[in-house]
Amino acid sequence: MKQIKRIYGIILMVGFLLESCVFPAVNFDELRGDSYLTVETEIHNGDGLNFVKLSSSANSVLRGTALPISDAIVFLLDKSGKRYDFTWDVTVPGRYIPAGAFKGEVGNSYQVHIETVSGDVYESDFEEIKPVPEIKQVYSEFKIKPELNDVDALKNGWDVFIDFQDLPESGNFYQWSYSHYEKLEICTSCTNGGTYDFYNNECRIPRRSLSSATTNYRCEGNCWELIKNKDLLVFSDILTNGQEVVGKKILRVPYDGSSKYYLKVEQRAINPSAYNFFASIVNSYQNAGSLFDIPAVTNFSVNIRCTNHPEKKVLGVFNVYGLSSKIIIIDRYNQVPPNINPIKTPLDGSIFECPIGGPAGCKDKTPCVESETRTSVSPENWQD
């Protein structure tokens, strides 16, 4: 019977393209290519960070690295010609943030200027910050996915949806992004027998260490991990102009703990150039792996170009958008049927604690190092 089930499993899954027969590729040979300037921007009217991020693309798949580009001159011009300088963000390599107070205005248009140390000058089209409708509601539904493996944290979880009213005029494009903040207990994990060097603030692994032991260190003060969406979510109102859009799925929240799940959902009104760029990634990359894939392509930027070397191609898009956001805190005791327990990932290794009566000055907590994915600043409306 198990065999028959397996056979039908294959038919069903193959028939419905559930990526059930996906394996890591074997004997994959690297192909070396060119590196391109990659531009990622988030210019908006919201309270969050505006930034321009520059990197150079990796020139091979397995061994390459996308390197951040520093020391570039970056500024924005608005349609009145006013200049807004951006400066290098010390916490995130390659990221440039406004040098002074800057917040985009709905209805205003912006153009980005970039000059790299090699002398290449890049300029974008003017893109307007479009008005964005408010998110009407964000809500979650608990659902079990029995087809997933028992150890998969997404097997049990909450699907999160939003509703919103599309604006009356046609030609609106949306993007959703979310940020999940998780309060950390462990700030540092030293692997391979390493221990934390409190003087240099880094893990120190003994030379020729054969140990595979991991030592974990609690956080000194509050620290939050920031997890952002990996999948792109874009939408055009071409088929729903002026209608209320109901039940747009944004993400699935795993049942991997009992703490409240903090989620900040952003709704962005993006420009057609950004929509086309992101939609092409969704279609040719995100949805890849079925029998019906479309040709894999890389769409180079259509709204940023190199002015002094027009033949140089640019990756990314100058994304300028109107922003509204909503915070939802999912109580992970809600809607859960009896006998369903969270699937937790056990902590690997031990937690270092100063022995009672141990040496004076013994430290067992490490600092929360600010980065793109970590902050010691309490998120808005945080609930413990």
Next chain:
Amino acid sequence: MKSIYQFFFYLILLNLLNYSVYSQDGTPHLIKGKVIDGASQEPLVGASIELDFKEIGAFTDESGKFAIIVPPGQHAIKVSFVGYDPFRRKVNVEGEDVDLMISLENVAKSLEEVIVSSAKMKEDIQTPSLGVTILSLKGIKKLPTMMGEVDVFRSIQTLPGVSSVGEGANGLNIRGSQVDQNLIFIDETPIFNPTHMFGLFSVFASDAIRDLELYKGGVPARFGGRSATVMDIKMLDPSLTKFRLRGGIGPVSNRIMAEIPLIKDKLSILSTARLSYNDVLFRAFAQGNLSNYRANFSDLATKILFRPNQKNSISISNYISTDYYRVDSLFSLQNVVAKQTQFNYGHQNYSAHWSHYFSTKLSSVFALASTVYKTKTFSADSINAIDLRSSIDYKNAHLSFDFIPNEKHIVNFGLMATRYIIAPGDLNRGVVSRIGTVLLPKEYSWEMAAYLDDEFKLSKQLAFQLGLRYSQYYRIGPGEQHEYLAGVLPTEASLIATKEFESGKIMAQYGGFEPRLTMRYSIDEETTLKFGYNRMRQYFQLVSNNTTPLPTARYKTADYFIKPQVGDFFSAGFFKNLSSNIYEFSVETYYRGVQNTLDFLSGANLQLNPTIETQVIESKVHAYGLELMAQKKKGELNGWISYTYARALAQAIGNFPPLTTINDGKWYPTNYDKPHTVNLFVNIGQGKHHSFSFNFAYNTGRPYSKPSGFYVINQVSLPVYQARNNARVRDYHRLDFSWTINNPTMKDKKWVGSWVFTIYNLYGRKNPYSLFFKSKGTTLNPYELSVFARPLLSLTYNFNFN
């Protein structure tokens, strides 16, 4: 798995034990006999006798006789003679001698185990036909199946020059053709979507198929409308004299077919049905969300044959296929919020033929054909209801004559008219929903053709098949034609006007001659050389940029912007029969060039696009290859081996380079370009009751686009592609096995059953269908998608009632 293996182990063991039951006491007796040639009745001298699977050194004497002493009990005797089919029998020796008269059939004179034939018999290699392959249903059934489904498409992929993008692909690529360049006919009605379950099984109910003619080249002038090949599937004519019932029970579907004579020798009906029962299986075996899925398909075919007298015969046939699926939002339309999507699509084909025999020299066939292919994608969600429909409505009238003025000429000529009405997409017509209504205008067109073919034998050595077809195409109103700003890439932004055409007004027209020529030169009776040339025009194209088209993909007839395809095909072949047609060798080579094929801009939006011409790049495809094949067509062990070297390359420059170029306008491999292919098929017929067959397939991995690096956006690594189809997935190979047990009771009864046990992908190779990339942290990892990554076992019961 283990239990199934155990079952077959015990089955084999029981079978062996059956042959080795000996009585341990009693008087020995003689098994004696005479061995003769079945045709001449002459004794065969020196035929070898085996007893109980052992060589015993016994041979027939000068009068063909032999005698051996055996203990009482059951014995297995085998008589073999070089050049003859062996004789096997179980003999019971109880109390007296056994006398046998054994008649052996000369292999050379026996009927062919015809599975496939490019030059079916000696006579056929003497016809001018080139690149024509005939598969009989009997032959197709010998090939190992996938999940017990006898499948025409899967079977013909064992032939040189026939392939697909991969397992589960929806359509075939024949000698470098795209899937829409093959004309697929079932009783002269076209099939637009040839598979069920998104490509897993082909649509034809195998029981009703008489044979399949595949024109890889040398397409007669009576066929037109596609730029590459023709697959002509003929349904059985129902028997006018005998009632017959046959069917089968398989793991995916059940089949039944009945032939019922209504008025003896005058009127008869054939009806066949195939019905999947996956719904039950989904409920029973699938877990979780999958249990809400539905996947059903069915085929129903009927043929009525009326022969009022010797000069007239009338047949009416129909073929109806349906597919229904309910899946989650994976396949939802873009920019539609839907939790579950349902699909419904199928063909409704009808045809009527009236054949009239004026004299022994002249006969005619008048045929009317209709095919309606409809698709529906829907979601019953009360708020976000979607109901997207499309259809192709094909109507055809065809009058043809066969005229044989003398021994040197066989002439076929005729006229045909075809009307197409394509409804490319109606979204939410009359449906109350928050999802808007989009109604794309219907496309109306006519295609007229006149043709003449003459099979002309100039001498015993030299023969021609000369054909000429003229086709004329009209795209007519009502309709709209867009006008774009001159000198810039047509886009929605450069659309400046829309011209309306009234009903019946000609919007665009194309036409031209389509010469067909095949030439045969016989070096001797067993050896021929052939040469062929075809030109074919195609006014009807598939609009799809998927690796393999979805059943709901859009079709488009030629118009002001989209030009008809024109294909030129050259081929040459060498054919040799050996040992009285036991062996056949062939070498064929070809070149095909097709103009005006469709490719698409990167990131093209094809869904419900009213300005589809803005997404299209006019491109070219050329293909060439060499096919070698050796067949052993007769005997206990028969089969074939073939090797194919084939290339299929595309070039897309478009009207506005570099915006409309792919790979900088250079020739690049198509998705189905697989240079090296080897097929091996072996069938071992051990007497009437058992047969075993093995099928081995190898081909170069198909092309995919390999990235040359990655870039990071939103902490996700995304591949950088600098060229299309610049690498290949790993090579493909697979071995299948099939064991057929015919009439297990071994008794002559009206009801004859048979069991077919098959293993598809015997050694469970994970053949990659595609290679794609997913971001993991800051790295990009390559993954392979494999369709049938493990062995698939199946057991099917078939029956025949005469």
